[in-house]
Amino acid sequence: MVEFRRIQMLFLILELQFSAAITGQDSSFTVRDGDEVTLSCENVTTDQDKCNSTTWLFSGSGSTATVALIKFGQIGEKAKAKSDRLSVTANCSLVIKKVTVEDAGRYFCRQFKSGQQQGQDSQVYLSVVTMTEHKDTDKVMLSCSVSTYDACRHTVKLLYQGNNVDKDNKDLKTSQSTCSAAVSFLTSHDIYTSNYKFLKCKVTDLISGKVQLCNFSPQLSCEKPGVAETTTEPETTTSTTQEDCSALSYIMLVMRVAELLLITVITVLLFRARGNQRPPDDNIDLNSVRSRTAKCSGPAASQEQNDEDDGAVNYENFGEPSTSVRLH
Incomplete structure (x- = not known):
C-alpha cells in the first residue's frame, strides 16, 4: 500500500510537470x-x-x-x-x-x-484570419483562411445562419482544406444580396479552445473569443466538437500511455526487489503459534513443545543448516 501511494504521488508530479511544459x-x-x-x-x-x-x-x-x-x-x-x-x-x-x-x-x-x-x-x-472575395460575372467565391507560424492549429468552418454552410443549401458549392474554407454561389443568392450578413467564418484554436466568428461583411470584424458562443450564435454554443479537441485528446492520450508504461516499469521493479529478499521462515510463525498454544494449554502443551524442540535440535546435529531468523 505504501509503495502504491508513492507511485500515485510520482504520477501526480509527472503530470504537473508535463502540463507546465505544455503551457509554461x-x-x-x-x-x-x-x-x-x-x-x-x-x-x-x-x-x-x-x-x-x-x-x-x-x-x-x-x-x-x-x-x-x-x-x-x-x-x-x-x-x-x-x-x-x-x-x-x-x-x-x-x-x-x-x-x-x-x-x-x-x-x-x-x-x-x-x-x-x-x-x-x-x-x-x-495567427491572422484573412477573408477574400473573388467575383466572376454572375458567380462569387468567398474564402476564409488562417495564417499561422508553423503547422495549422485551427479548424475553419463556414456558417450560414448559424449552421454549416452546406447544410440544406444545394445551390452552394463548398471546399475545405487545411486551415481554410471556401464557398461559391450565384450573385442572385441571398448571401450576396444581403451583403454577406448571415455568412460567417468560425475559427477555432485547437490548443486554447478559443472560438472566433469572423464576418464577411466589410463593415464588421471578428467577434471576441467566447462572446459569440453565448450571444450571437447560440446554435453553435454546444460543447466543443471532437474535431476541435483532437489535438488536446492526443496530448492527453500521450500522457496516459506514458503513465501506464511508468506504472508497468515500477511494478516490475517492485516485484523484482521483493523477489530478491529471503522469504520469511515458516519456523518463526510455527514457533510463535506453539508459544501461544503453550500459554493456553498448560504444562502438557509445554512438554509437547519441548519434545518437538528436541527433535529440531537432532535435525540440526545431523548437518542440516539452520534457517531460523530472529526478528527484532
Whole structure:
C-alpha cells in the first residue's frame, strides 16, 4: 500500500510537470487582418524605465531568423518600416496596429539586466484570419483562411445562419482544406444580396479552445473569443466538437500511455526487489503459534513443545543448516 501511494504521488508530479511544459509562459492570439492586437509580456520585470529592459523579437512563418521589433523599449533598426504600427504599453506589452498576414508568427518577450538575459522568454503565437472575395460575372467565391507560424492549429468552418454552410443549401458549392474554407454561389443568392450578413467564418484554436466568428461583411470584424458562443450564435454554443479537441485528446492520450508504461516499469521493479529478499521462515510463525498454544494449554502443551524442540535440535546435529531468523 505504501509503495502504491508513492507511485500515485510520482504520477501526480509527472503530470504537473508535463502540463507546465505544455503551457509554461506561452500564449496565442488569433485576429483578422486589419485589426489591432496587444501581445502581453508574461515575464516582464519591475523597476523598468519605459521598458528599457524589455526586447521583443519576431520570427515569421516558415522562418527561423528573428528580428528585433523592440529593443530595450525602442523600435528596432530592422523594424523601422513598420514603426507606425508598433508600440509598447506601460507594462511592456507589444501593440500591433492594422495587422497583416506577414505579422503571423512567433513573438518573444525577453528581459535583460546589465546586458544579461534574465530567465526564459515569454512566447506569443499570432495567427491572422484573412477573408477574400473573388467575383466572376454572375458567380462569387468567398474564402476564409488562417495564417499561422508553423503547422495549422485551427479548424475553419463556414456558417450560414448559424449552421454549416452546406447544410440544406444545394445551390452552394463548398471546399475545405487545411486551415481554410471556401464557398461559391450565384450573385442572385441571398448571401450576396444581403451583403454577406448571415455568412460567417468560425475559427477555432485547437490548443486554447478559443472560438472566433469572423464576418464577411466589410463593415464588421471578428467577434471576441467566447462572446459569440453565448450571444450571437447560440446554435453553435454546444460543447466543443471532437474535431476541435483532437489535438488536446492526443496530448492527453500521450500522457496516459506514458503513465501506464511508468506504472508497468515500477511494478516490475517492485516485484523484482521483493523477489530478491529471503522469504520469511515458516519456523518463526510455527514457533510463535506453539508459544501461544503453550500459554493456553498448560504444562502438557509445554512438554509437547519441548519434545518437538528436541527433535529440531537432532535435525540440526545431523548437518542440516539452520534457517531460523530472529526478528527484532
